[in-house]
Amino acid sequence: MIDFGIYGAQEPRIFAYRCPQCHTAYYPPPMLCAKCSNRRDPSGIVYDDWEKFPLEGACKLLTWTRVWALPEGYDQPYLLFGMVEFPNGLRASGRLEVESPHLGMELIAWVAESSERPGHPVNIFLFSEAAARPLPTNLRCD
Amino acid sequence: MAIEDLERILGAPQMPLQPYPAKVITLANGKEMVVREAKKEEVGVLLGTVYPLVGVAKDFYDVVAARMYEELLAWYRNRIANMFAIVGVIDGTIAGIVTSRQVHEKLGMSLHTLAIDRGLRVGAHLFAAKMENHIDVLGAGEVWIVAESPIGYKRWMLEYELEDRSSLYPEVRHELSGVPTHSLTRALWEKHRANKCTGLRPAPAHLLATAAKLKMPNRYPQIPGFKREQWQRASA
Amino acid sequence: MAARVGIAATGQIKFGNLSEYDLVDIMAYAATEAMEDGGIVEKHSIIDQVIVANMGGGIINHQTGIASSLVSRLNLEPASAELVENGPASGASAVKVGWMAIASGLADVVLVVGGETMRKVTGWAATDFVATLLHPEAEYNMGLTLPAFGAMFTRLYMERYGLTERDLALIAVKDHENGAKNKFAHVEETCTIEAIHDNANAHVVNNYVAEPLRLYSVCPVSDGAAAVILVNMDSPKAQQFRKPPIRIAGIGSATDTHCVHNRKDPLALAAVRVSAERAYAMAGLRPADISFAELHDAFVTLEMAISEEVGLFPRGKAVDAVRRGDTRIDGCLPISPSGGLKAKGHPVGATGVSQVVELVRQLRGEAEPGRQVKDPRYGMAVNFGGFANNVVTIICARE
Numbered sequence: 001m002i003d004f005g006i007y008g009a010q011e012p013r014i015f016a017y018r019c020p021q022c023h024t025a026y027y028p029p030p031m032l033c034a035k036c037s038n039r040r041d042p043s044g045i046v047y048d049d050w051e052k053f054p055l056e057g058a059c060k061l062l063t064w065t066r067v068w069a070l071p072e073g074y075d076q077p078y079l080l081f082g083m084v085e086f087p088n089g090l091r092a093s094g095r096l097e098v099e100s101p102h103l104g105m106e107l108i109a110w111v112a113e114s115s116e117r118p119g120h121p122v123n124i125f126l127f128s129e130a131a132a133r134p135l136p137t138n139l140r141c142d
Numbered sequence: 143m144a145i146e147d148l149e150r151i152l153g154a155p156q157m158p159l160q161p162y163p164a165k166v167i168t169l170a171n172g173k174e175m176v177v178r179e180a181k182k183e184e185v186g187v188l189l190g191t192v193y194p195l196v197g198v199a200k201d202f203y204d205v206v207a208a209r210m211y212e213e214l215l216a217w218y219r220n221r222i223a224n225m226f227a228i229v230g231v232i233d234g235t236i237a238g239i240v241t242s243r244q245v246h247e248k249l250g251m252s253l254h255t256l257a258i259d260r261g262l263r264v265g266a267h268l269f270a271a272k273m274e275n276h277i278d279v280l281g282a283g284e285v286w287i288v289a290e291s292p293i294g295y296k297r298w299m300l301e302y303e304l305e306d307r308s309s310l311y312p313e314v315r316h317e318l319s320g321v322p323t324h325s326l327t328r329a330l331w332e333k334h335r336a337n338k339c340t341g342l343r344p345a346p347a348h349l350l351a352t353a354a355k356l357k358m359p360n361r362y363p364q365i366p367g368f369k370r371e372q373w374q375r376a377s378a
Numbered sequence: 379m380a381a382r383v384g385i386a387a388t389g390q391i392k393f394g395n396l397s398e399y400d401l402v403d404i405m406a407y408a409a410t411e412a413m414e415d416g417g418i419v420e421k422h423s424i425i426d427q428v429i430v431a432n433m434g435g436g437i438i439n440h441q442t443g444i445a446s447s448l449v450s451r452l453n454l455e456p457a458s459a460e461l462v463e464n465g466p467a468s469g470a471s472a473v474k475v476g477w478m479a480i481a482s483g484l485a486d487v488v489l490v491v492g493g494e495t496m497r498k499v500t501g502w503a504a505t506d507f508v509a510t511l512l513h514p515e516a517e518y519n520m521g522l523t524l525p526a527f528g529a530m531f532t533r534l535y536m537e538r539y540g541l542t543e544r545d546l547a548l549i550a551v552k553d554h555e556n557g558a559k560n561k562f563a564h565v566e567e568t569c570t571i572e573a574i575h576d577n578a579n580a581h582v583v584n585n586y587v588a589e590p591l592r593l594y595s596v597c598p599v600s601d602g603a604a605a606v607i608l609v610n611m612d613s614p615k616a617q618q619f620r621k622p623p624i625r626i627a628g629i630g631s632a633t634d635t636h637c638v639h640n641r642k643d644p645l646a647l648a649a650v651r652v653s654a655e656r657a658y659a660m661a662g663l664r665p666a667d668i669s670f671a672e673l674h675d676a677f678v679t680l681e682m683a684i685s686e687e688v689g690l691f692p693r694g695k696a697v698d699a700v701r702r703g704d705t706r707i708d709g710c711l712p713i714s715p716s717g718g719l720k721a722k723g724h725p726v727g728a729t730g731v732s733q734v735v736e737l738v739r740q741l742r743g744e745a746e747p748g749r750q751v752k753d754p755r756y757g758m759a760v761n762f763g764g765f766a767n768n769v770v771t772i773i774c775a776r777e
Binding site: 014027028062063064065066067068069070071072073074079081082083091092093094095103114116117122123124125 | 500501502503505506509513515516517518519520521522523525526529530531533534537585586587588589590591637638639640644
């Protein structure tokens with residue numbers, strides 16, 4: 001059986017995982033559920049892999065910073081980063097696309113592809129105020 | 143052609159340049175650094191300050207010092223047009239020197255930045271003073287910038303968001319070896335000035351007085367065991 | 379019953395820019411300084427186990443198997459040798475493993491050396507290297523760095539406890555006052571509160587690194603090495619050393635979630651608390667017994683947060699202690715008498731070992747004048763392995 005659905009426009013996504021036994025959600029996923037000790041098998045061969053769901057949408061800003069000393073691979077004078085909490089209780093860290101953030105502000109979490117890290121492109125969180133998807137102007141598209 | 147006529151050609155025509163108003167920056171260690179324009183008659187002390195670093199093969203000190211030595215000498219001998227030098231002075235001793243020249247009313251050409259004192263961001267403050275002079279005092283619309291050290295250059299590129307003119311090479315090239323260049327425009331300077339450029343003006347008279355007679359450093363972090371007497375014959 | 383383990387000798391290199399030197403050479407130099415301190419240079423074969431602490435050997439120096447390399451640099455064959463890597467807590471973890479080697483009876487004399495050469499690469503590359511300890515997908519890939527997490531933590535701490543940027547600057551002034559007197563410190567200059575905070579220049583002179591942390595709120599990037607020689611205090615080999623050993627009274631270590639966002643309370647440093655509880659329990663001590671502390675102040679906020687978590691001050695009250703001057707060298711509870719990571723520097727693999735070097739120097743009364751803690755009895759060191767997710771606490775005692 002071939003899943004032809006995999007050949008199409010790929011929206012970048014970041015996934016949270018849910019333990020099939022006790023339904024606890026995790027981001028990022030462990031190999032063993034902390035609550036019920038259910039094991040995870042990413043290959044899906046020995047056990048079914050855990051259910052995954054995209055982490056995105058409405059979230060609240062817990063804390064943030066504007067970083068002027070960036071690591072190798074970034075060509076901007078500064079970038080903002082934030083830590084957010086989703087309504088389902090999961091939290092995440094990522095890039096903040098808001099010029100004047102304040103603690104507790106309501107944001108939208110998006111995912112974009114970034115080539116800034118060495119090696120293959122990776123998916124990163126962008127947190128913004130806009131309802132429309134922000135243009136990832138800071139991201140190199142190699 | 144008479145030799146005197148040739149001197150008029152070789153001795154570069156000089157634009158009248160507004161003087162740079164002196165200021166004082168309180169460095170992190172509490173010391174006051176007087177930032178002022180140097181005078182041609184002070185070139186001897188400046189040359190003596192720069193010269194020992196010609197022997198430091200690390201971190202491009204040798205080429206920066208050699209080139210700045212040449213600029214200062216050419217300035218003294220009237221063989222470079224519209225140049226200025228700004229010094230940072232702590233307790234009367236030179237902590238850093240920057241050189242630059244105004245190409246015409248609208249364009250500055252940044253030459254070199256040499257910091258002797260380390261760990262106090264002397265180089266960063268003097269580089270900003272150089273840009274302040276070109277854009278705020280002399281009215282340039284932009285300043286072309288290049289550097290010998292890739293690390294130093296990358297810092298300026300990132301911190302000032304310099305405009306990349308390297309795609310316009312070779313029509314647009316920096317005077318330092320005719321290489322591709324980046325530019326600090328007035329708009330970029332206005333965006334970054336508040337975070338980069340500081341100082342108390344007018345400089346208090348008592349502090350200006352301490353910087354009236356420049357002294358060569360007796361200590362170079364780049365040259366362990368440096369002894370001033372071995373480096374000069376004439377007194378400062 | 380576990381053997382009593384003490385520190386018989388210490389050695390260190392002045393931290394700073396040592397990028398022209400070889401990593402293993404500088405570690406070996408610190409080791410020979412320790413041998414000199416212990417009077418065993420000619421008897422160095424007394425060492426039967428070498429433990430090396432280093433984080434960046436593979437990434438920065440393109441070297442692995444560093445412990446084996448160091449053994450030959452010191453002609454210590456056939457001593458056993460291993461590398462311990464626990465991020466920036468490699469040093470304290472190496473001391474812990476050395477303790478375990480002696481306490482278990484596997485060795486009697488253990489050389490522990492920590493070293494790092496971070497300045498062989500650019501600052502951007504060094505920032506990236508340290509960031510590799512973060513979660514690869516959920517943190518590193520986003521471009522996050524340790525200063526970014528330090529800054530986010532500081533913002534919350536400011537909001538909850540009323541910490542101000544001026545308080546951060548006060549700690550830096552204190553640290554540099556101590557560091558300027560420490561012959562091993564990276565930064566020799568002091569700083570003034572006016573210059574880095576109060577006056578009109580200060581926002582440029584003390585520029586933001588990761589808001590609200592400024593240049594004088596974060597430690598420098600340093601090269602360096604430090605060494606201690608641990609000894610079974612009840613073995614005849616202990617008598618071969620010039621000075622009586624300083625006993626390791628307690629060691630504790632603990633972990634917390636790898637991802638910072640998964641901490642229950644983003645301001646709680648649970649791994650610090652548990653590691654300290656374990657160390658206190660082993661030592662039979664309480665926070666009130668501690669005379670001075672070296673706390674992992676990669677960002678000066680951590681000096682306060684850690685001091686609260688280990689019980690030296692009530693939660694949220696460390697900032698009052700700072701404002702009163704309690705943590706100054708002449709205060710009731712000196713913190714970072716060495717200058718801390720802030721002024722002494724932070725060559726990541728060396729830091730934990732150099733914290734223990736400082737504990738010993740202080741307990742022996744060997745610190746430089748002007749930064750010697752008055753009559754110390756117990757010293758505590760806390761070393762972080764990540765952003766507070768792997769912490770080792772060591773308590774030393776002057777018997």
